[in-house]
Amino acid sequence: MTKAANINNALRVIAANNLSDGVVVYFTGTKWSKNLQFALVSADEAELLSAAQNSVSGENIIGLEPVTVEIQGKTITPTAMREKIRALGPTINFSGSDNRTGTYSNVSI
Amino acid sequence: MYQYDAYDHKILEQRTAEFRDQVTRRINGKLSEEEFRPLRLMNGVYLQLHAYMIRVAIPYGTFNSGQLRKFAHIARKYDRGYGHFTTRQNIQYNWPKLIDIPDILDELASVEMHAIQTSGNCIRNITTDQFAGVAKDEVADPRPYAEIIRQWSTFHPEFAYLPRKFKIAITGAKHDRAAIKFHDIGLEVLRNETGELGFKVIVGGGLGRTPVIGSVIKEYLPEKHLLSYLEAILRIYNLSGRRDNKYKARVKILVKESGIESFRVKVEKEWRQIMEEGHTDLPAAAQKLIFNHFKPPSYEHNVLPALDFERFYKYQAEFKRWIDSNLHDHKVENYAAVTISLKPIGGIPGDISSEQMEDLADLADIYSLGEIRSTHEQNLVFPYVHKNDLPALWLELKSIDLATPNHGLVSDIIACPGMDYCSLANARSIPIAQEISNKFSDPKLAAQIGELKIKISGCINACAHHHVGHIGVLGVDKKGTESYQLLLGGNADENAAIGKITGPGFNGDQIVGAIETVIRTYQEIKEGNERFIDTYQRVGMEPFKDALYD
Numbered sequence: 001m002t003k004a005a006n007i008n009n010a011l012r013v014i015a016a017n018n019l020s021d022g023v024v025v026y027f028t029g030t031k032w033s034k035n036l037q038f039a040l041v042s043a044d045e046a047e048l049l050s051a052a053q054n055s056v057s058g059e060n061i062i063g064l065e066p067v068t069v070e071i072q073g074k075t076i077t078p079t080a081m082r083e084k085i086r087a088l089g090p091t092i093n094f095s096g097s098d099n100r101t102g103t104y105s106n107v108s109i
Numbered sequence: 110m111y112q113y114d115a116y117d118h119k120i121l122e123q124r125t126a127e128f129r130d131q132v133t134r135r136i137n138g139k140l141s142e143e144e145f146r147p148l149r150l151m152n153g154v155y156l157q158l159h160a161y162m163i164r165v166a167i168p169y170g171t172f173n174s175g176q177l178r179k180f181a182h183i184a185r186k187y188d189r190g191y192g193h194f195t196t197r198q199n200i201q202y203n204w205p206k207l208i209d210i211p212d213i214l215d216e217l218a219s220v221e222m223h224a225i226q227t228s229g230n231c232i233r234n235i236t237t238d239q240f241a242g243v244a245k246d247e248v249a250d251p252r253p254y255a256e257i258i259r260q261w262s263t264f265h266p267e268f269a270y271l272p273r274k275f276k277i278a279i280t281g282a283k284h285d286r287a288a289i290k291f292h293d294i295g296l297e298v299l300r301n302e303t304g305e306l307g308f309k310v311i312v313g314g315g316l317g318r319t320p321v322i323g324s325v326i327k328e329y330l331p332e333k334h335l336l337s338y339l340e341a342i343l344r345i346y347n348l349s350g351r352r353d354n355k356y357k358a359r360v361k362i363l364v365k366e367s368g369i370e371s372f373r374v375k376v377e378k379e380w381r382q383i384m385e386e387g388h389t390d391l392p393a394a395a396q397k398l399i400f401n402h403f404k405p406p407s408y409e410h411n412v413l414p415a416l417d418f419e420r421f422y423k424y425q426a427e428f429k430r431w432i433d434s435n436l437h438d439h440k441v442e443n444y445a446a447v448t449i450s451l452k453p454i455g456g457i458p459g460d461i462s463s464e465q466m467e468d469l470a471d472l473a474d475i476y477s478l479g480e481i482r483s484t485h486e487q488n489l490v491f492p493y494v495h496k497n498d499l500p501a502l503w504l505e506l507k508s509i510d511l512a513t514p515n516h517g518l519v520s521d522i523i524a525c526p527g528m529d530y531c532s533l534a535n536a537r538s539i540p541i542a543q544e545i546s547n548k549f550s551d552p553k554l555a556a557q558i559g560e561l562k563i564k565i566s567g568c569i570n571a572c573a574h575h576h577v578g579h580i581g582v583l584g585v586d587k588k589g590t591e592s593y594q595l596l597l598g599g600n601a602d603e604n605a606a607i608g609k610i611t612g613p614g615f616n617g618d619q620i621v622g623a624i625e626t627v628i629r630t631y632q633e634i635k636e637g638n639e640r641f642i643d644t645y646q647r648v649g650m651e652p653f654k655d656a657l658y659d
């Protein structure tokens with residue numbers, strides 16, 4: 001296995017979720033990171049998955065799943081849109097507390 | 110509205126304590142993920158694309174200002190400051206931590222709310238007309254019946270492990286605002302020739318992978334037999350519904366495969382047996398108790414000095430637009446039901462911030478006797494607004510960005526969370542809705558186009574009901590990229606129809622242009638005051654197809 005190296009296609013990383021908060025994490029080779037760019041990349045899916053499974057202690061990581069990626073320069077990018085969104089978050093943003101832009105100003109009677 | 114008694118409080122208390130224990134045991138490793146998953150689903154907790162999601166039940170879409178304040182508090186304390194109203198009249202939160210969920214459930218229980226039966230193969234939250242109890246055209250308020258069904262079905266041991274989920278909708282009006290023909294069971298409250306109340310019972314409707322318009326199984330069921338008849342249908346389904354194939358497990362497939370006649374014979378036989386055994390219908394005294402919770406309010410009205418409605422309507426164009434689109438006839442003179450659109454131009458359908466929820470709760474207390482409704486079209490409703498208060502309410506709503514005058518118009522789009530949140534999605538829904546909304550942001554253009562229901566689902570599960578959109582959009586996966594099928598001619602009301610696919614799909618850059626083409630074509634060929642759906646029914650698919658694929 002080579003960390004973020006320029007190797008052939010059908011590269012994989014392992015994605016999963018933290019049990020306690022559900023946050024998406026990636027297997028780095030020794031632990032789990034929220035940052036995809038720290039993920040361990042390999043063309044050997046079975047070996048990668050087995051290493052990831054072995055690193056899971058006390059079942060605090062759940063839903064292990066291989067994800068196909070490409071490496072462009074030094075950046076790891078999932079090939080499928082679903083996984084891109086999973087890595088980067090929703091493509092839309094609900095601005096929550098500061099979304100009140102309405103005013104009385106243009107009301108005249 | 111219904112208020113919990115000591116027994117209701119007790120079962121909720123026990124349930125949240127039980128789930129707290131299950132979460133603790135899961136975190137401590139005493140329960141495996143496999144063991145825990147069905148338990149969390151029974152409490153409305155899903156694991157989605159980025160995080161856990163909890164879906165909170167809003168029985169038949171009725172809630173009060175205190176409950177809305179609690180939704181706001183939960184969003185702020187445990188989530189990211191907003192909630193999302195769904196097409197099942199529920200609210201869901203997209204970012205809770207599993208370890209916080211027992212606390213969230215305690216908070217909900219303190220205001221008589223929960224997340225039970227919002228997931229899993231059980232009888233789900235009963236949905237109804239958002240104008241129930243106040244609609245001018247209704248025969249009777251359907252909410253007491255929905256409450257009776259809720260109490261009967263909650264934790265019903267026989268129906269806790271159905272072949273698949275089971276959805277019931279009920280309307281009290283002829284004009285169907287609850288899409289009853291697209292539910293596992295649809296009920297219409299009506300009167301027979303002698304004026305007695307009862308139900309038309311429809312069975313086997315549904316959307317998803319196999320859209321089906323439900324069939325009438327009983328033209329008239331006397332009111333008192335509601336529960337025994339539902340029990341008979343559920344029993345036949347429970348016994349004969351397919352458990353071997355998830356995609357064929359809904360009652361619609363059973364009804365389709367056996368035929369409505371044969372299904373009816375089995376149900377009637379079972380029903381007779383239930384009656385002989387000492388049937389399960391609700392005793393009159395218990396029924397009366399539930400009905401007492403739904404007595405019309407006193408309509409005592411004591412608010413700010415009225416602003417001049419006529420002057421506002423005449424001189425304030427935006428107010429006029431809002432009145433023309435968001436106001437609904439009320440059974441009490443001088444009152445109106447008001448839709449509060451959760452579809453701001455370019456916004457996310459169904460989303461609302463904590464601050465907006467709190468402000469809205471205050472406004473509900475002032476202008477709507479403290480009551481709010483959620484709609485299956487992802488909007489909210491104030492059901493008891495005095496007409497004198499409309500200008501003041503509009504000004505207040507406008508100041509918190511909740512006065513979009515678009516109910517039933519092109520930008521009042523139903524969109525599911527899609528690939529931005531949902532782990533099952535094939536494509537994004539929300540950005541498509543936002544693009545359409547921005548494109549048709551001109552209110553004059555929207556008014557010219559008139560009534561138009563656009564519904565966008567991110568996958569075949571059809572949570573946004575795309576099959577019954579006048580214009581429906583379905584996200585599909587095309588080798589890892591998003592693609593969209595376009596459907597036309599669907600209709601969810603009493604003239605139920607399933608939309609037809611126009612032809613080859615469109616990619617994300619093309620789909621909004623395709624919808625524009627459809628709308629332009631409609632504007633070119635419509636006759637008189639025809640709505641989009643009328644024009645489609647008159648001319649069919651061809652002119653739209655020609656315009657899309659020439």
Ligand code: SF4
Nearest residue numbers: 525531534567568572
């Ligand atoms: S329709 Fe599909 S993508 Fe949309 S919320 Fe439902 S399951 Fe998710």
